[in-house]
Amino acid sequence: MQLKYKFILPLALLLSAVMLYPLAFSGWLAFHEYRLTRLDDVHFVGFENFVLIATDPSFLNAMGNTLIFVLGAVSLELVIGLSLALLLQKLNILRNFSRSILLAPMFVTPIAVGLMFRFLLNAELGVIPHYLSKIGITVDWFGPDLALFSLILIDVWQWTPFMLLMFLAGLEALPKTPYEAARVDGAGPWLTFSRITLPMLRSVIVVALIIRALDAFKVFEYVFAITRGGPGNSTETIMYYIYQTGFRFFRMGEAAAAAIMLITVILVLVVLLVKFSQAEEARK
Amino acid sequence: MSYVRLEKLRKSFGSLDILHGIDLEIARSEFLVLLGPSGCGKSTSLRMLAGLETVSSGRIFIDGRDVTGLEPRERDIAMVFQNYALYPTMTVGQNIGFGLKAKKMPADQIKKKVDEAAKLLNLSHLLDRKPGALSGGQQQRVAIGRAIVRQPKVFLFDEPLSNLDAKLRVEMRAEILRLHNELQATTIYVTHDQEEAMTMADRIVVMKDGLIEQVGTPEDIYFRPATRMVAGFIGSPAMNFIAGTGAGPCRIDSALGALKVDAAVREGQAVEIGIRPDNVTLAQSGYDGDNPVVPMTVKLVELLGPRAIVSLEHASGQAITAVVPYADISSFRTGSQVDIMLAVEAMHVFPVS
Numbered sequence: 001m002q003l004k005y006k007f008i009l010p011l012a013l014l015l016s017a018v019m020l021y022p023l024a025f026s027g028w029l030a031f032h033e034y035r036l037t038r039l040d041d042v043h044f045v046g047f048e049n050f051v052l053i054a055t056d057p058s059f060l061n062a063m064g065n066t067l068i069f070v071l072g073a074v075s076l077e078l079v080i081g082l083s084l085a086l087l088l089q090k091l092n093i094l095r096n097f098s099r100s101i102l103l104a105p106m107f108v109t110p111i112a113v114g115l116m117f118r119f120l121l122n123a124e125l126g127v128i129p130h131y132l133s134k135i136g137i138t139v140d141w142f143g144p145d146l147a148l149f150s151l152i153l154i155d156v157w158q159w160t161p162f163m164l165l166m167f168l169a170g171l172e173a174l175p176k177t178p179y180e181a182a183r184v185d186g187a188g189p190w191l192t193f194s195r196i197t198l199p200m201l202r203s204v205i206v207v208a209l210i211i212r213a214l215d216a217f218k219v220f221e222y223v224f225a226i227t228r229g230g231p232g233n234s235t236e237t238i239m240y241y242i243y244q245t246g247f248r249f250f251r252m253g254e255a256a257a258a259a260i261m262l263i264t265v266i267l268v269l270v271v272l273l274v275k276f277s278q279a280e281e282a283r284k
Numbered sequence: 285m286s287y288v289r290l291e292k293l294r295k296s297f298g299s300l301d302i303l304h305g306i307d308l309e310i311a312r313s314e315f316l317v318l319l320g321p322s323g324c325g326k327s328t329s330l331r332m333l334a335g336l337e338t339v340s341s342g343r344i345f346i347d348g349r350d351v352t353g354l355e356p357r358e359r360d361i362a363m364v365f366q367n368y369a370l371y372p373t374m375t376v377g378q379n380i381g382f383g384l385k386a387k388k389m390p391a392d393q394i395k396k397k398v399d400e401a402a403k404l405l406n407l408s409h410l411l412d413r414k415p416g417a418l419s420g421g422q423q424q425r426v427a428i429g430r431a432i433v434r435q436p437k438v439f440l441f442d443e444p445l446s447n448l449d450a451k452l453r454v455e456m457r458a459e460i461l462r463l464h465n466e467l468q469a470t471t472i473y474v475t476h477d478q479e480e481a482m483t484m485a486d487r488i489v490v491m492k493d494g495l496i497e498q499v500g501t502p503e504d505i506y507f508r509p510a511t512r513m514v515a516g517f518i519g520s521p522a523m524n525f526i527a528g529t530g531a532g533p534c535r536i537d538s539a540l541g542a543l544k545v546d547a548a549v550r551e552g553q554a555v556e557i558g559i560r561p562d563n564v565t566l567a568q569s570g571y572d573g574d575n576p577v578v579p580m581t582v583k584l585v586e587l588l589g590p591r592a593i594v595s596l597e598h599a600s601g602q603a604i605t606a607v608v609p610y611a612d613i614s615s616f617r618t619g620s621q622v623d624i625m626l627a628v629e630a631m632h633v634f635p636v637s
Contacts, residue, residue: 177369180336185383185430186357195382199373 029256036250049257059258061233062241063265065148069237070216073155077212078205080156081163086193088164089171099168106161114225117154144231151222151235159215163208170204171197206277210270217266238262287312287470288333288438293342295328295494302328304494305342313468315461319481320491321517326474327442329491333472334363334440347437357386362431363440366447368423370415370430377402377411380429387434401433404463421452428460432467441473445480457483478518482506490514512634515558521593524564524604526557527636536633539600540578543626547633554636561593563630564606566615567623575625580604582616592616596624 033045053059084102091098105113120126121141132139141150174197182192220239223229229236229244236244238258246255288310295303303325310316318326331337333344335356343352351359362383370379378385380401381394389397402408405425415423424444431439441460445453461484464471475481481488482502490497490505490513498510509515515523528538530549535542536557549555567577580596583603587610594616596604606624608616615622 175369175372177365177367178371181363181365181369181371181430182382182386183336183356184334184361184363185386185434187382187386191386195374196371202373 026256026259029252030260032253034251034253034256036252045253049253050261053254053258053261058233058236059238059241062236062238065234065236066217066219066238068148069152069155069219070213072149072152073159073216073219074209074212076152076156077160077163078209081160081208082167082205084160084164085167085171086197088168102164103161105158106165108158110158110221111225113154113158114222117150117157117222118226121150142227142231144234147227147231147235151219151227154222154226155216155219159212162212166204166208167201170201174200203277206273210273213269213273214266217262287314287347288472289345290329290333291343291345293329293332293344294340295325295332295337296340302494303332303340306494306496308489308496308499310470310472312470315464315471315473315484315486317481317485317488318472318474318491319478319488319517320476320497322476323493324491325494326476326489326491330363330440330442330472330474333438334361335359336363360437361440362434362436362438363442364424364427364431364444366443368415368420368427368447370423370426372415375412375414376407376418376426376429379415379426380407380411380433383430383434397433398429401429404432404466405429405459420448421456424448424456425459428463432463432469435469437470439469439471441471443475444473446475446477453477453480460484478520482518490517492517509558509632512556512558515632515634519560521561521605521607523558523560523632526559526602526604528555528557529553530555539602540598540626541576543576543631544574544628545631545633546628547631549633556634556636558632558634559626559630561605561607563627564596564604565625565627566608566612567625575628577623577625580622580624582618582620582622585613585616585618587613596622 030049031044031046032042033048034042088095088099088102108116120128123129123140123142126141129139129141140146178196178200179192182196187195218239219237220243223235223237223240224243227235229240239262242255242258242262245251245258288308290306290308293303293306293308294301306325306329318329320326328337332339335351335354335358339352343350345351346359346361356363371382374382377395377398381398384394384397398411399408402411405428407422407425407429410418410422410426415426418426424447427444444460445456448456457480460473473480473484482505485502487499487501488505489499492513498505498514500508500510505514505518509518512525516525526538526540526543528536528543530551530553531537531542532551533548534545536545536549536555537543538557543557545557578598580598582594583597584595586593586595590610591607592610592613594606594608596606598604604624
């Protein structure tokens with residue numbers, strides 16, 4: 001065996017064990033009736049699991065919730081992250097201090113963030129509802145109407161710093177001279193931002209969007225720690241649905257089918273985003 | 285009457301003084317070149333004039349108006365940068381029209397003006413390209429287009445040709461001059477390239493260490509340098525300098541012997557005599573004028589085509605460079621002895637401080 005293959009072998013084995021095998025196994029699972037409670041009755045069912053999942057109102061509800069969550073969270077993170085990055089770039093005092101503070105939420109484990117907000121926003125015990133009620137505002141953060149929105153806010157709290165970090169790095173890498181030319185040309189702040197900064201930052205924005213959207217699709221911890229999908233199924237996301245199907249109801253076949261459908265949706269979205277950004281790149 | 289005026293302009297970064305108080309007046313339609321070695325403050329002066337750099341003290345007037353504290357856009361200037369500073373995501377047409385768009389000019393008028401500028405600069409076929417798809421020369425033409433389309437009061441050029449190759453530089457030089465003659469716009473042009481300065485300028489300002497050494501026409505600067513620095517900086521190959529001491533009203537003792545000069549010198553005064561390589565010639569036999577004739581050893585001959593640069597050395601160790609025509613080149617063989625003549629009327633005497 002050539003030396004290069006010897007070098008690559010350990011990693012290839014490791015990846016096969018922890019990624020390739022589970023992936024292949026879940027692909028196999030998706031086409032079988034496989035219940036952890038009835039392991040003596042595992043048999044091939046073809047596309048039955050996919051049909052079952054695709055026609056399950058809970059699955060469609062979970063998919064809808066997840067899409068709303070991803071769109072809401074990622075677009076808020078984009079807007080807030082970009083605004084903060086523009087402000088921070090101009091900040092001269094306490095530069096490093098403010099950057100570190102703003103990045104801190106990213107370093108907290110999501111499950112801890114979930115628990116933290118569960119208490120912070122709790123209608124009876126929570127600090128935030130307590131002070132809101134003092135100024136006459138009562139909000140039921142985890143009621144049927146607002147629960148998904150609250151989860152979005154929590155995600156925004158935790159992951160806007162990531163966007164901020166990406167955009168700060170992007171902004172600081174931009175060439176300075178076009179800005180001087182724009183000052184001489186007489187462009188105001190809005191024209192400078194919309195016609196110079198934003199287009200130059202496009203590739204960074206696309207990358208940040210892809211990373212964050214992929215991550216947001218996998219939202220699980222907040223749901224698990226706070227709402228358990230409720231009230232009703234108003235915050236049931238796709239990951240929580242898969243978890244319930246597989247590990248609560250032990251229907252591994254259907255869970256695997258749902259996971260494969262999720263992967264397909266995400267792949268399509270990523271391919272579209274990349275195609276879109278490449279088309280823009282080609283126009284340059 | 286002056287159109288642009290700098291009054292005791294100073295700039296310091298912290299405790300470091302970049303400009304030590306510059307006074308300068310520029311006439312309407314004049315092509316003024318700021319020339320000097322890197323770090324002399326010429327670019328800083330231009331950027332202060334543009335409003336991109338704050339003024340530590342002093343004042344700037346454009347067309348009679350004090351613009352010292354104004355934003356660049358309120359000064360009615362246009363600037364061409366060394367690295368072009370085009371907007372990378374816009375097309376050539378959008379780049380040229382951006383300043384007009386910022387002025388909120390209607391789109392059809394912008395298009396008309398952009399087309400005019402593009403035609404003037406031979407860019408019409410490139411209007412839909414992005415800057416990344418253009419050559420350096422084309423990019424710089426776009427940058428110039430962006431400047432002229434706004435018809436500003438003053439054009440500022442910050443070493444616009446230094447990123448281009450030698451051939452393109454000569455072409456663009458001619459193009460900028462043609463534009464200047466056509467538009468008659470007041471132009472301030474920064475460069476460290478003396479050839480650019482000599483060929484383009486109505487007047488040259490030679491700067492060093494944040495101070496103006498001399499202001500004058502290219503002829504003044506070349507033939508009548510006011511200081512030792514200007515004399516040494518202008519001209520290629522550089523002027524020869526011979527150290528000496530005053531030995532009478534018009535006499536200097538130097539390594540080349542006693543030289544008669546056309547300048548008043550105090551006895552005992554330390555001076556340097558400067559003479560351009562073009563004024564060092566082969567001594568004609570039987571000549572007995574005032575011009576000193578000095579025996580030299582030929583060290584090196586560099587042929588440039590019609591002329592050659594000859595490095596000579598005197599018995600005292602004093603080196604002299606001469607530029608000789610091709611016709612005389614047979615007299616200068618490496619290692620041979622020649623008699624050369626230094627033209628008295630071409631000698632400059634600079635006191636040594």
